[in-house]
Amino acid sequence: MNRTPLLELHDVRVAFGPEPAEPVLHIDELVLYEGEFLGIAGESGAGKTTTGLTVLGLTRHAGARVSGSVRLAGEELLSAPERRLRRLRGSTMTLIPQNPAAAFSPVLPVGTTVLRTLRLHGCTRAEARARAAAGLERVGLPTGHLARYPHQLSGGQLQRVAIALASALRARLLIADEPTSALDVMAQAQICTLLTELRTAHGTALLFISHHLALLAGLCDRIAVLHRGRVIEDRPAADLVAAPRADRTGQLLAAAPRLGGAPGPRSADEKNGKGRNDGRGGTR
Numbered sequence: 001m002n003r004t005p006l007l008e009l010h011d012v013r014v015a016f017g018p019e020p021a022e023p024v025l026h027i028d029e030l031v032l033y034e035g036e037f038l039g040i041a042g043e044s045g046a047g048k049t050t051t052g053l054t055v056l057g058l059t060r061h062a063g064a065r066v067s068g069s070v071r072l073a074g075e076e077l078l079s080a081p082e083r084r085l086r087r088l089r090g091s092t093m094t095l096i097p098q099n100p101a102a103a104f105s106p107v108l109p110v111g112t113t114v115l116r117t118l119r120l121h122g123c124t125r126a127e128a129r130a131r132a133a134a135g136l137e138r139v140g141l142p143t144g145h146l147a148r149y150p151h152q153l154s155g156g157q158l159q160r161v162a163i164a165l166a167s168a169l170r171a172r173l174l175i176a177d178e179p180t181s182a183l184d185v186m187a188q189a190q191i192c193t194l195l196t197e198l199r200t201a202h203g204t205a206l207l208f209i210s211h212h213l214a215l216l217a218g219l220c221d222r223i224a225v226l227h228r229g230r231v232i233e234d235r236p237a238a239d240l241v242a243a244p245r246a247d248r249t250g251q252l253l254a255a256a257p258r259l260g261g262a263p264g265p266r267s268a269d270e271k272n273g274k275g276r277n278d279g280r281g282g283t284r
């Protein structure tokens with residue numbers, strides 16, 4: 001793997017409300033390398049979404065006080081003007097949201113949103129059409145689906161259109177915030193496969209936010225576990241899942257549904273032969 005840092009967080013603190021409110025996020029150091037898949041895990045309220053939004057420069061819109069340093073390909077984002085961030089969002093970095101419907105206007109065919117976004121990021125009309133079609137092909141959807149409205153697509157199909165757009169934009173960094181939590185287990189697996197294919201095709205790096213440790217372990221190279229806004233473990237995914245160091249990580253693993261028999265501590269019932277969780281439970 002390319003060991004060139006793509007995203008570097010250093011002493012990042014995010015606080016909401018008037019001073020001296022305690023930061024809800026305080027990351028000393030977090031690095032994502034070019035083409036790497038990094039999972040961000042942690043229980044509800046740990047600061048996962050805040051991490052993603054801060055990288056995208058969106059917490060400032062929620063009235064947060066943000067300090068420290070967030071660098072993308074060497075460029076400081078925290079002090080970047082909004083105009084610059086708007087350009088970077090959707091070109092160099094792209095969000096795949098938990099609810100893809102939120103990324104598409106309900107009153108427009110999804111293709112219109114896709115084409116407008118590509119045009120906004122410098123494509124000619126012909127390039128935008130060609131890239132949109134190639135993106136749809138990459139995610140296994142007929143190009144005719146571009147004419148559909150969001151409500152005419154399933155959650156999984158809509159998420160695939162969102163990934164097709166990310167692919168068409170050729171983003172170097174994807175930030176995916178619980179992108180599969182509303183999907184069934186088959187659709188989850190398809191999305192993970194597509195993300196991996198995107199890396200192969202474009203060298204895309206991924207910040208994948210989820211509390212579903214087994215899913216992260218199956219997809220990511222490395223997992224950082226957040227607890228109360230701090231990184232308590234940051235290790236290769238296989239090592240972390242096989243032998244968690246922090247108690248919190250062990251608890252998350254014990255509580256997590258599993259996909260495809262991913263490793264994890266076994267409960268007393270499992271050890272006594274009373275069956276395993278097959279990972280088909282909900283993720284939230």
Ligand SMILES: Nc1ncnc2c1ncn2[C@@H]1O[C@H](COP(=O)(O)OP(=O)(O)OP(=O)(O)O)[C@@H](O)[C@H]1O
Nearest residue numbers: 016024042043044045046047048049050051062211
């Ligand atoms: N706009 C906001 N105003 C005030 N507090 C906020 C705001 N956004 C997030 N927080 C607080 O920051 C903390 C971290 O929230 P965050 O959404 O990042 O957690 P999370 O790990 O993504 O949780 P979940 O898995 O439930 O989505 C929480 O205590 C939350 O209440």
